[in-house]
Amino acid sequence: MGGGRPRDTGVEERVVAVAREMLREGGYARFAVDQVADRAGVAKTTVYRRWPSRDHLVVAAVATFLDDVAIEETGDLRADLVRIAAAIAAGLGQPGIRLLVSELIAAGARQPDLAASVYQLWARRRAASLDLFAAAVGQGEQADDVDPGLILDQIIGAVYYRALITGDPVDDDYLKRLVSAALAGAGVSSGGLA
Amino acid sequence: MGGGRPRDTGVEERVVAVAREMLREGGYARFAVDQVADRAGVAKTTVYRRWPSRDHLVVAAVATFLDDVAIEETGDLRADLVRIAAAIAAGLGQPGIRLLVSELIAAGARQPDLAASVYQLWARRRAASLDLFAAAVGQGEQADDVDPGLILDQIIGAVYYRALITGDPVDDDYLKRLVSAALAGAGVSSGGLA
Amino acid sequence: MGGGRPRDTGVEERVVAVAREMLREGGYARFAVDQVADRAGVAKTTVYRRWPSRDHLVVAAVATFLDDVAIEETGDLRADLVRIAAAIAAGLGQPGIRLLVSELIAAGARQPDLAASVYQLWARRRAASLDLFAAAVGQGEQADDVDPGLILDQIIGAVYYRALITGDPVDDDYLKRLVSAALAGAGVSSGGLA
Amino acid sequence: MGGGRPRDTGVEERVVAVAREMLREGGYARFAVDQVADRAGVAKTTVYRRWPSRDHLVVAAVATFLDDVAIEETGDLRADLVRIAAAIAAGLGQPGIRLLVSELIAAGARQPDLAASVYQLWARRRAASLDLFAAAVGQGEQADDVDPGLILDQIIGAVYYRALITGDPVDDDYLKRLVSAALAGAGVSSGGLA
DNA sequence: TCATAACCGAGACGGTACGTCAGGTCTTTTA
DNA sequence: TAAAAGACCTGACGTACCGTCTCGGTTATGA
Numbered sequence: 001m002g003g004g005r006p007r008d009t010g011v012e013e014r015v016v017a018v019a020r021e022m023l024r025e026g027g028y029a030r031f032a033v034d035q036v037a038d039r040a041g042v043a044k045t046t047v048y049r050r051w052p053s054r055d056h057l058v059v060a061a062v063a064t065f066l067d068d069v070a071i072e073e074t075g076d077l078r079a080d081l082v083r084i085a086a087a088i089a090a091g092l093g094q095p096g097i098r099l100l101v102s103e104l105i106a107a108g109a110r111q112p113d114l115a116a117s118v119y120q121l122w123a124r125r126r127a128a129s130l131d132l133f134a135a136a137v138g139q140g141e142q143a144d145d146v147d148p149g150l151i152l153d154q155i156i157g158a159v160y161y162r163a164l165i166t167g168d169p170v171d172d173d174y175l176k177r178l179v180s181a182a183l184a185g186a187g188v189s190s191g192g193l194a
Numbered sequence: 195m196g197g198g199r200p201r202d203t204g205v206e207e208r209v210v211a212v213a214r215e216m217l218r219e220g221g222y223a224r225f226a227v228d229q230v231a232d233r234a235g236v237a238k239t240t241v242y243r244r245w246p247s248r249d250h251l252v253v254a255a256v257a258t259f260l261d262d263v264a265i266e267e268t269g270d271l272r273a274d275l276v277r278i279a280a281a282i283a284a285g286l287g288q289p290g291i292r293l294l295v296s297e298l299i300a301a302g303a304r305q306p307d308l309a310a311s312v313y314q315l316w317a318r319r320r321a322a323s324l325d326l327f328a329a330a331v332g333q334g335e336q337a338d339d340v341d342p343g344l345i346l347d348q349i350i351g352a353v354y355y356r357a358l359i360t361g362d363p364v365d366d367d368y369l370k371r372l373v374s375a376a377l378a379g380a381g382v383s384s385g386g387l388a
Numbered sequence: 389m390g391g392g393r394p395r396d397t398g399v400e401e402r403v404v405a406v407a408r409e410m411l412r413e414g415g416y417a418r419f420a421v422d423q424v425a426d427r428a429g430v431a432k433t434t435v436y437r438r439w440p441s442r443d444h445l446v447v448a449a450v451a452t453f454l455d456d457v458a459i460e461e462t463g464d465l466r467a468d469l470v471r472i473a474a475a476i477a478a479g480l481g482q483p484g485i486r487l488l489v490s491e492l493i494a495a496g497a498r499q500p501d502l503a504a505s506v507y508q509l510w511a512r513r514r515a516a517s518l519d520l521f522a523a524a525v526g527q528g529e530q531a532d533d534v535d536p537g538l539i540l541d542q543i544i545g546a547v548y549y550r551a552l553i554t555g556d557p558v559d560d561d562y563l564k565r566l567v568s569a570a571l572a573g574a575g576v577s578s579g580g581l582a
Numbered sequence: 583m584g585g586g587r588p589r590d591t592g593v594e595e596r597v598v599a600v601a602r603e604m605l606r607e608g609g610y611a612r613f614a615v616d617q618v619a620d621r622a623g624v625a626k627t628t629v630y631r632r633w634p635s636r637d638h639l640v641v642a643a644v645a646t647f648l649d650d651v652a653i654e655e656t657g658d659l660r661a662d663l664v665r666i667a668a669a670i671a672a673g674l675g676q677p678g679i680r681l682l683v684s685e686l687i688a689a690g691a692r693q694p695d696l697a698a699s700v701y702q703l704w705a706r707r708r709a710a711s712l713d714l715f716a717a718a719v720g721q722g723e724q725a726d727d728v729d730p731g732l733i734l735d736q737i738i739g740a741v742y743y744r745a746l747i748t749g750d751p752v753d754d755d756y757l758k759r760l761v762s763a764a765l766a767g768a769g770v771s772s773g774g775l776a
Numbered sequence: 777t778c779a780t781a782a783c784c785g786a787g788a789c790g791g792t793a794c795g796t797c798a799g800g801t802c803t804t805t806t807a
Numbered sequence: 808t809a810a811a812a813g814a815c816c817t818g819a820c821g822t823a824c825c826g827t828c829t830c831g832g833t834t835a836t837g838a
Contacts, residue, residue, distance in 0.1 A: 416688075417692060483691065483694075486691045487688065487691035487692055490684065490687045490688035490690075490691045491688050491691075493684045493687065493688075493746050493747060494681065494684035494685050494687075494688050496684075496746075496749075497677065497680045497681035497683075497684045497685075497746075498611065498681055500677075503749060504749070506749075507747070507748055507749035510747050510748055511748065514748065535759070535763075537750075538740075538756075538759060538760060538763055539763075541739075541740035541743055541744060541760070542736040542737075542739070542740050542760070542763065542764060542767075543736075544743060545735075545736070545739035545740035545741070545742065545743030545744070546732075546735035546736050546739035546740070547739070548739065548742065548743050548747060549735055549738060549739030549742050549743065550735060550739070552687050552691075553687060553701070553704050553742060554701055554704055554705065554708065555690075555697060555698075555700075555701035565729070565732060566732065566735070566736070568767075569729075569732055569733075569736065569764070569767035569768060570736060570763070570767055571767070572766070572767040572768075572769070573736075573762075573763035573764055573765070573766040573767025573768075574763060574766075574767075575766070
């Protein structure tokens, strides 16, 4: 029950940093654990000691990407929603990111124990979006029967759906109509809450 | 200009049939071109002559899956939409299918020349769903400013989004609320068109 | 008895010409029947109708190379032999030719029906060398117990042996000693026949 | 600088042993790296880690063949030489060996980095033969100006030449004449050194 | 202070599949 | 018929990554 050598805490950071780089450069396909380890100056064993599979490492690396995105709320719910949706659409417009997102989804589907982590990836962003509604309600408007989650699903779901699955374009005009329809569906009057 | 030996059209069928089987049995992960060729009694090179990569073959095989699904319209638009959404949700509820769908999306993102084929996979089902609206309009209801595509995006998009990305449950109650909201957002009155 | 399309007599020539070129360019390893046919503007089938295997075609092509080499006899047997040996050594000094010769030998060993053709390839050159002895005898010298074939074997055999098998150098000095030893062994006096 | 897992030295032995077997069974043509690995209970990648190509492995395997051959010297140089030459001729008389030797030579010509190994294959046997001369000289005979290498070249070279290249028979009578001529050419008297 | 235990770098290893290449045969249309 | 075109089968090649394992060496703790 002795102690043993303590883990080098620098390893996590270095590896994840390199992993992030490699994802940016070559995407998911050319992401090889061997190379990550090499570049990070770390043994492959050390990598596998922390992340039980390539997918786990990728998810961990992506988790650090998403921190960057900041959501600014202007108080104008409709506009804020459009802006958020546009940001997502813009991201998915880049082939690299589109692939990465797809692969993450697939990774979650492949390994059940990863699913939760992957879901959480998006959950954080979703939570930020949900705050918008709280703020809007705070500014005083009826919100009794409004389900913000449902509205978000309709909007963001549609964006992912078009970008990843149907391949249809997601332009600004579409987004405006989308947001309007979703808000209207929830009984949020055009002039009202927004 | 002369001719050359004509392609054995039986090959396509046999290979795709075997590919379909193998997808059902082992999913995407255990799908190996080598084995498909073997089982189909065909040389691997012959497979590669038609489908330039594993992904291409998988997409081709999946394309034949989807033909089976029939959409029955009952005349009750709301109920039909709920049923369609439920069917999709049920499919995505199965881990194998969820993975397969994810991998297909990823395959499209990996190889640009595959994207179109993958999009088309879903497009066919989408077209069938859109017919519902045409039928509903035929039964006489206002539909001047209704955009069926937008409504579908909100519904189906939300289902995919929850099933694949957020991991949130997609139960019947949710679907009813979802469909209602989407229809309401388009100005379709509760008692009206549906 | 019907007529049928007559054989295009130009085919042999064209194919062999192309084959020769390709051997010069890429050597035996990169010699592909497919490409030969393509370049000659001929169907692969047509090639195989005339030469039953790749090896056969190669041998046929090489046979046309060797015609070029001319042996000039000067009347000085010893010098002539040295010159011949040197020519062979020079040829085998080129990696491409060394490989080609090796592969021809191998081809002969692989396919018994080719062996004869391959042997004949070298036989022609050998015959020319043997003429030297006839000429020398004609110029009057004892030749009762001289076996020209044996002498040639000793000389040319040694050259091939060193060039192909032991990798030892075959320089001029060596050749002179070699020829002298071989002639001496046959009882040909230094000053005499030569 | 540390080390890493040490190579399993058993692998070399097992693989080479299997390789040798397979060469004996099916010759060069049916020698497949895949099968060697399988039979040796080793991953193909492990094989390729040590021998960068099929040819390399074959050469390594053959190298272990040749160790078996023992050269017995009886003190009678002439007879010993005849016996050695006869042994070589007998070997080359077997189609399988003839092909193997040809392919080895070709392999050396194909891949420059293999040439040295192939040359060495024969060099060992040659060295053993050269010992005969040392022994003969030890038994006291003039050998000042005798070049054993030259003599061997003439004898062994001629044998290979006839067996592989001209296809002429190499019988006992021929060998006796050959050895005599070569010795005579070196000034070794019939009754003398031999 | 010394054994023990966990960590680390290095790299061999088994395994699985990939996509490719070339040889040689077979089938059709056209001259 | 022969020729051109090209599909087809066969068999093997060498490569890429994955995740596991076995080393020697290092750094902490606890007896």
